Amino acid sequence: MSSVERRFTFVNIMFWIGIAFLYLPMVVLVVYSFNESRLVTVWSGWSIKWYGELFRDRQLMSAVLRSLEVAFYSSTAAVFMALFASVVMVRIRRFRSRVLFSGMITAPLVMPDVIIGLSLLLLFVAMGQIVGWPQNRGLVTVWIAHSTFCLAYSTVVISSRLREMDRSLEEAALDLGATPIRAFILITLPIIAPAIMSAWLLSFTLSLDDVVIASFVTGPGATTLPIEVFSSVRRGVTPKINALATIIIGLVSLTALVSWYVTRRIDQRRRAEMSVH
């Protein structure tokens, strides 16, 4: 039996090749963000001047704020609806047009971005003509678009946790006289809370990441960070983007590290408690 830690088996070698493939470009990016030179691939000494340049770029900084705002609202709306959708997928087994419902929940996971973006834009244009809303496209239309595809991802995360959950706890609460709504809030929600949190974080990063759909449904003056980055990257490699990338990689790694550490501690405590009893 092979494991990642020991032995030079074929599988382990492939694993580490894969890891090297995934991390090497990012390590290079981080190192070169501290490069003095304007030429991105010529090393001329350590410097943090590109970070200064980055923070002085007004346009880029306001795009960052706009993106964070859209990501916050999109992931919140998506998780809220995903909670409902998960209850439907896991608990309400039978109702009319369930097939359509589950199809619509999973389809955005695989649908190419260009199709989602194009179709939503055409909808917004038609709605603007027919019902007079939305007149212009901007942050609200991006928010709607992002909520839609984040809903699909959030439902996958939350419903798999809900499916594993032990229902007898809920039933015990009901037997002891709790109303269904109290049982759901006091028992079910805390149990699936980690899944809700990770669904929210996943949606947040997905929304922050999207360039194609946002390009279709956004309007003038509502440029998000990825659109801004995409248009500057198209013109070539720039050291400012290296600095931005490093900050993003740093923040994501930090969040992941903290959550990894916390879940590990919870795991260890649980294991310790189990061995005591």
Added chain:
Amino acid sequence: MKRFDISRLLPGGRWWIIGVPYFWLLVFFMLPFIFVLKIAFSEADVAIPPYTSMFEWVEDTLSIHISFSNFVWLGSDQLYLIAYWNSIKMAFFSTIFCLLLGYPMAYAIARAPARTQATWLLLVLLPSWTSFLIRVYAWMGLLKSNGLINNFLLWTGIIQEPLQMMNTNFAVYIGIVYSYLPFMVLPLYANLVKHDHTLLEAASDLGAKAWVSFWRITLPLSKNGVVAGSMLVFIPVVGEFVIPELLGGADSLMIGRILWQEFFNNRDWPVASALAVIMLLILLAPIALFHRYQNKESADEFS
């Protein structure tokens, strides 16, 4: 004690719980496709929005204009056919490469001690939480003719002239495999981790070599994971726009890129819609396949 259904939280609670996500998806996911379909059958017009309307009241009678000219146009120009063919070819080979690299990775994680699996999985997934755009961009710096890979190869003397890697299909493959690898590893891991080890032990007791038991037990059992992962890679890659745009050359024609150009540069909304409709038709079978195996996977969890 009377049992309550969770869906009876409110009067008509069940309908709220089903209704909110259902209504949202109908309006913002289903309905848009109907508009795409409608506009694909209209003609380009110099107007805002730039297409002719399908329904018109002419002297109290409803006249309906359905035009197939967009589809005829797509069929008559080689460019579009080549782009579709390229997209499918790219998606197919990218899926194969992701599978070849991703399967051993998922296998290694699934066979690692249970308490370290989460950590290895995190290691694989971590890059995908940083920006997709920035990961593609990182490759631009590596693959350029004065980029790091070329500089390294020149320095070691393996090559005398810089290799042309940027703006080639090779770069597009690198970018796609790099970006979509986690989508392959995750469903494969979820499948492989559920396998019963005793089957492999029984096989080895009966004298099967490692690769024989892999070929005859592990691989067939992981079929659902392979299909789910492959479709998660294949389907979005067919419509990929960002990677060929940044890493590919002028000849890296992919349908997502053509659609983008028709829409934003030529402002021909009907042709862009028609391109999307045909792309959807091509993807219908893989999407159905994905949906079927997705359901099978979650059905397995109950048994």
